[in-house]
Amino acid sequence: MSDTPISDFVRSYNESGTVRMHMPGHKGHPLLGPEVLDITEIKGADFLFEAEGIIRKSHGRVNELYGSMRSLFSTEGSSLSIKGMLAAARAFLGADAKFASARNCHRAFLNGCILLGIDPVWIFPGKTSTSVCASEVTPADVARALDADPMIKAVYITSPDYFGNMSDIRGIAEVCHSRGALLLVDNAHGAYLKFAGEGLHPLDLGADICCDSAHKTLPALTGASLLHISKGAPDWLAEHAAAEMSLFASTSPSYVIMQSIERCMHELKNGLAEGIRDCCRQVSECRKRLVAAGFELIGDEPMKLTVSAAAKGYTGEELAGYLREHNIEPEYADRLYVVLMPSPFNRPGELLAVTSALEALPGRGAAVICDDPVITVPKKAMSPREAYFRPFSRIAVEEAEGRVCARTAMSCQPSVPVIAGGEVFDKKIIKILKNYGIFFADVIE
């Protein structure tokens, strides 16, 4: 049985010479290249959110590979999968159920909350942190939140976070399930974790539902994401998740992206899984060499390198500039860190070249000190949804103290909220925003 039913259909459709009197308007003409793979929901091509044919078969290949009860495709990234998972959990749990989330969520979570009228209860880590991105929420932090409010019926965790920190999903799942709450995980950065080693993927650690951006760490086209419902989750979620996802999705999903996901799954069965493990081994070697060269690294994700430049006397941005001089483009840089995301699809020797370039960087004077304030719980005036639909105006961030935030403020990358809609600006928040280069704020009039 073929493991690429969608690609097989598209190939035979192209070979059939059928006159295309349907969308898209390019009719397969290769203006850019991939048009020949780009069809729409014609007869035989199935429907993404009511899949019964080739898409259903292709979904089946993914759920075998990941060991899920059901896996679904998104061709609009995890940004769509996240909204779909929130809608499914909300529809299943009912309107009275509350959702708690670790604060380091991606903006897609907040957008979903605004659209669905979820007023999230934030879980801030017990341990002090100066990074809005850091995922340091522990099972004890989650237990405290759930015990304080029995109406919390769903917990949302972002792990791995943008810097490669992984939460104790197993511990958090135990806490959630012992108190009757669902565990939802944003695993956008961890699609490869299933293949990197035992017990790393959220589905193997007790998450009920999670999303994976296939495009971030697997060789899939941008926009490719998976929504998995675990075997331990209520059947209702598996039965209804696709319909819930369709609430926010285009009715013209990309068959190019679906074929790309399929191809990825085929590769995973045919050598890519070993390639991922090998890449993780190389990353681990690189990590040791960088530590020996005086760098500090954070995060425990096995295929990511988050290098702190501070100990060598540089900012992350300076380090990124140095890498660019060596023709290396990092994923992200800020005042302290540079994030590097290698994969088995980097050409041989590229990771070694990155390592050698970093080793060759001389230390420079005193360590760079981060003066970010410790993240604390901001005062809240109203829900993100209520704030979103109020009249608002844009003012200089220095003038925002005491004003209510209308629209979540965050830096473009990593898209983690410094202040969410409905919260009140204080001095600390203003300082963090300025440190991220955000100089204007939308406040309620």
Ligand SMILES: Cc1ncc(COP(=O)(O)O)c(C=O)c1O
């Ligand atoms: C933690 C996290 N979640 C979700 C997303 C959204 O994923 P996508 O780009 O696949 O829509 C991102 C994107 O960077 C992310 O970093």
